[in-house]
Amino acid sequence: MELKQRVRQHFEDSIAAKQASMDVLAPAIAAAADKLVQVLITDGKILSCGNGGSAADAQHFAAEMVGRFERERPGLAAIALSTDTSAITAIANDYDYDMVFSKQVSAIGRAGDVLLAISTSGNSPNVVSAIHAAHERQMSVIALTGKDGGQIGEILAGDDIHLCVPSQRTARIQEVHITAIHALCDAVDYLLLGGE
Ligand SMILES: O=C(CO)[C@@H](O)[C@H](O)[C@H](O)[C@H](O)COP(=O)(O)O
Ligand SMILES: [Zn+2]
Numbered sequence: 215m216e217l218k219q220r221v222r223q224h225f226e227d228s229i230a231a232k233q234a235s236m237d238v239l240a241p242a243i244a245a246a247a248d249k250l251v252q253v254l255i256t257d258g259k260i261l262s263c264g265n266g267g268s269a270a271d272a273q274h275f276a277a278e279m280v281g282r283f284e285r286e287r288p289g290l291a292a293i294a295l296s297t298d299t300s301a302i303t304a305i306a307n308d309y310d311y312d313m314v315f316s317k318q319v320s321a322i323g324r325a326g327d328v329l330l331a332i333s334t335s336g337n338s339p340n341v342v343s344a345i346h347a348a349h350e351r352q353m354s355v356i357a358l359t360g361k362d363g364g365q366i367g368e369i370l371a372g373d374d375i376h377l378c379v380p381s382q383r384t385a386r387i388q389e390v391h392i393t394a395i396h397a398l399c400d401a402v403d404y405l406l407l408g409g410e
Pocket of ligand 1 (some may be wrong): 266267268301333334335336337338341352384385388
């Protein structure tokens with residue numbers, strides 16, 4: 215395949231993944247925005263986590279909550295658990311890499327907070343452990359996954375929300391995740407500030 219055509223194919227595949235996800239994810243994104251606003255207006259906070267590209271997504275989301283998305287508003291309480299290299303390296307070194315998020319959730323999370331857990335496979339052990347730690351803390355979970363949800367799909371509780379991208383390809387799932395995250399930021403602002 216000619217290189218330019220290969221590049222074009224990435225765009226085509228990304229568009230197709232987003233079109234396939236739109237109707238599947240829209241109700242869950244709306245429900246997730248409602249949950250986030252409920253948590254935030256009752257003095258709760260959002261903890262976000264993920265590995266690799268999903269760590270970047272967790273940080274991207276928290277930055278848009280604490281700073282702003284597209285509209286001016288007071289900062290919202292969100293912390294990405296992938297950003298503290300001292301905590302991450304100490305926990306991985308002294309305990310286990312699988313605990314790098316769960317130990318932070320247990321330390322920082324409180325009942326009524328929410329965990330935004332991001333994993334394209336739904337199988338990253340440290341994200342799975344973070345969800346268990348959130349449940350132990352009486353926190354609810356919003357999970358962004360793909361590939362049929364993996365283990366995460368099996369451990370979510372009744373009031374958790376699952377955004378599972380209908381794709382098997384990590385890159386395509388990530389591309390839908392960031393669109394879902396932006397839709398979530400926009401929906402939170404809409405609920406807090408009204409329509410624009
Ligand atoms: O960004 C990418 C691939 O596009 C990678 O860095 C990817 O995020 C890493 O392989 C992650 O470790 C994958 O973990 P997960 O999405 O299955 O939880
Ligand atoms: Zn990537």
